[in-house]
Amino acid sequence: MKSTGFYIFLIIFAGTICHAQIKEDSTAIYRLLQNAQNIRLNKPDSTIYYAKQVLPQLTPENYYLNGFAYYQLAYSNWVKANYKLSAEYGYRALKYMEHTDHDYEKSLILLELARTFIDLNNDVEGRKYLSKVYKLAMNHPENPVILANYYRELSLYYAETNQNDSALYVSDKAIEIYELRGDTLNKSVLIGRKARILLSQLKFKEAMALSRKATILDSLVNNKRALGISNLQMATALVGLKNYDSAIIYLNKSIRLSGELNNWLALYRAHNTMSKVYLEKKEPYLAINHLKQAEQYKDSMYNASASGQIEEMKILYETEQKDNMITLLEKENELKQQQGKTQKILVISLVLFIILLWALLFLQMRSQRIQRKANEELFLRNVSIEQQKEEMQLQAEKLQDLNQLKSKLFSVISHDLRGPINNLQSLLDLLSRNLLSQEEFLKHSDKLRASVNVTQRTLENLLNWSLSQMEGIRTRPTIIDIKNSIEEASRLLNDIASRKEICIKNELKDSLLVYADPDQVQVILRNLIHNGIKFSKAGTCVTITALVQDKMCSITVQDQGIGMSPEELLRLEISKDHFTKIGTLQEKGTGLGFLLCREFVHHNEGKLSVSSETGAGTKVTFTLPLA
Numbered sequence: 278m279k280s281t282g283f284y285i286f287l288i289i290f291a292g293t294i295c296h297a298q299i300k301e302d303s304t305a306i307y308r309l310l311q312n313a314q315n316i317r318l319n320k321p322d323s324t325i326y327y328a329k330q331v332l333p334q335l336t337p338e339n340y341y342l343n344g345f346a347y348y349q350l351a352y353s354n355w356v357k358a359n360y361k362l363s364a365e366y367g368y369r370a371l372k373y374m375e376h377t378d379h380d381y382e383k384s385l386i387l388l389e390l391a392r393t394f395i396d397l398n399n400d401v402e403g404r405k406y407l408s409k410v411y412k413l414a415m416n417h418p419e420n421p422v423i424l425a426n427y428y429r430e431l432s433l434y435y436a437e438t439n440q441n442d443s444a445l446y447v448s449d450k451a452i453e454i455y456e457l458r459g460d461t462l463n464k465s466v467l468i469g470r471k472a473r474i475l476l477s478q479l480k481f482k483e484a485m486a487l488s489r490k491a492t493i494l495d496s497l498v499n500n501k502r503a504l505g506i507s508n509l510q511m512a513t514a515l516v517g518l519k520n521y522d523s524a525i526i527y528l529n530k531s532i533r534l535s536g537e538l539n540n541w542l543a544l545y546r547a548h549n550t551m552s553k554v555y556l557e558k559k560e561p562y563l564a565i566n567h568l569k570q571a572e573q574y575k576d577s578m579y580n581a582s583a584s585g586q587i588e589e590m591k592i593l594y595e596t597e598q599k600d601n602m603i604t605l606l607e608k609e610n611e612l613k614q615q616q617g618k619t620q621k622i623l624v625i626s627l628v629l630f631i632i633l634l635w636a637l638l639f640l641q642m643r644s645q646r647i648q649r650k651a652n653e654e655l656f657l658r659n660v661s662i663e664q665q666k667e668e669m670q671l672q673a674e675k676l677q678d679l680n681q682l683k684s685k686l687f688s689v690i691s692h693d694l695r696g697p698i699n700n701l702q703s704l705l706d707l708l709s710r711n712l713l714s715q716e717e718f719l720k721h722s723d724k725l726r727a728s729v730n731v732t733q734r735t736l737e738n739l740l741n742w743s744l745s746q747m748e749g750i751r752t753r754p755t756i757i758d759i760k761n762s763i764e765e766a767s768r769l770l771n772d773i774a775s776r777k778e779i780c781i782k783n784e785l786k787d788s789l790l791v792y793a794d795p796d797q798v799q800v801i802l803r804n805l806i807h808n809g810i811k812f813s814k815a816g817t818c819v820t821i822t823a824l825v826q827d828k829m830c831s832i833t834v835q836d837q838g839i840g841m842s843p844e845e846l847l848r849l850e851i852s853k854d855h856f857t858k859i860g861t862l863q864e865k866g867t868g869l870g871f872l873l874c875r876e877f878v879h880h881n882e883g884k885l886s887v888s889s890e891t892g893a894g895t896k897v898t899f900t901l902p903l904a
Contacts, residue, residue, distance in 0.1 A: 344374030465494030
């Protein structure tokens with residue numbers, strides 16, 4: 278970073294060049310103003326001096342440089358809190374710059390005026406100028422600095438109007454843009470502003486951390502004005518934390534820095550805070566002394582004549598704007614009258630040309646309309662064909678899945694049915710030939726009956742499943758007592774359970790009405806209870822419970838059998854295929870029973886879930902709507 282002394286040397290050297298020229302040298306003057314701008318935050322009086330030296334050398338027609346010079350005067354006087362001169366020069370700068378297309382410089386001047394009025398507590402006027410800057414930012418998305426500058430001053434407006442959350446939000450938005458562009462100067466200003474907002478919220482520790490960070494950045498970028506304010510905010514945070522001795526050190530730094538710039542507003546606040554500190558330290562004489570100094574700076578800023586003059590300058594500027602607009606409209610009116618005569622001649626020629634063009638366009642549009650209609654019809658046909666193709670593909674996939682499932686089931690069923698039927702046939706053949714005694718027949722009949730029962734259940738499940746796949750089964754819900762349904766299913770399976778020394782416990786003691794298909798509920802209960810018996814060990818029980826949950830009846834069939842591994846449970850839940858295991862007495866199955874249970878529960882607007890653990894049994898729960 279270049280030092281302040283080097284900038285002053287450049288300004289003096291550029292000023293010498295300007296005075297040596299008879300007529301204005303725009304390049305040299307522009308460089309002089311640019312260099313003067315670089316020191317305005319720590320030597321505003323020097324910037325004011327060189328800007329005033331430049332103005333006499335400029336012709337009135339050089340709108341840009343006149344506007345740029347007056348802008349430097351406005352900004353430098355704002356640094357000193359001389360709001361009367363800041364507003365006066367700001368209006369002059371805007372008057373000149375409005376004749377140019379330099380929108381970025383216009384935005385800087387508008388921001389200067391907005392900042393001045395906000396500092397004077399005229400928030401309405403300040404917001405008016407901020408709105409103009411926002412329009413310029415929207416018109417120039419290629420220059421994000423305008424938007425960042427707008428956010429920076431909008432945060433000041435929100436802070437002054439106690440909209441702290443909004444102030445913090447727009448401050449962060451501006452910091453984000455400045456960080457991308459490596460603009461440490463403006464970033465440090467906004468960090469200091471966030472510290473000020475935290476102070477207003479009495480968050481002293483957070484404010485002190487941000488103020489300390491701001492003082493470091495302000496020192497790096499040589500922003501003496503901001504450094505004075507950051508030291509003041511650091512002192513204010515320390516006062517809030519009742520660390521008065523450290524606060525006095527920072528207040529003295531702030532008074533020294535702001536005094537070098539003649540920043541009346543910062544000096545007023547620093548002396549006012551110092552007065553409060555000495556009151557807390559029980560030193561009234563020092564408190565009164567600083568309070569008097571604070572009142573002197575307050576009188577310098579806010580006197581009635583200065584406020585009145587600012588209002589007069591605003592009215593004068595707006596009146597000149599209106600006069601310029603009237604003159605411009607008169608010139609435009611004269612020009613329109615001159616153009617009117619020429620336009621009459623052109624109108625006649627254009628009418629004839631338009632008629633011919635219209636006829637050609639009509640023919641072309643008619644041709645295009647016919648072509649477009651044909652294209653639309655072709656498109657609709659193609660869409661229809663694609664839809665039919667997709668439907669056919671889905672049907673083919675569904676049929677393929679069903680065919681594969683059918684083949685697997687028939688393969689299993691043919692194997693499982695052949696054994697019991699062959700055994701029955703052999704037994705009857707032996708009996709018919711008198712090769713088997715009555716005692717031997719009775720001995721084998723129990724096993725044969727169990728085998729026939731399994732075969733019968735297999736055929737029933739196969740029939741129900743086949744009907745459901747062909748949509749031959751219709752769900753006809755009615756009001757039923759689930760307690761009676763459980764008792765009926767248990768009674769039908771008691772014989773099978775007794776042979777395995779397994780008990781069936783129905784823990785539902787009272788009636789519980791549900792709305793479901795009674796036949797399908799019986800199929801569900803019989804299959805689930807039978808599976809519990811099949812996989813249970815001798816001496817255990819299969820328990821059926823039912824309870825009400827959220828307008829649904831939840832029925833649970835739980836056994837104490839061999840259970841399932843996580844892999845088997847996952848396959849059972851997500852597979853569309855049948856799944857079966859060997860029972861505790863080597864009972865076989867087809868897996869159709871659980872498929873039917875899941876499908877019938879779904880048809881009755883319920884849900885089915887399974888939980889199991891190897892060696893710890895299985896719990897199957899399904900729900901039905903309450904009646």
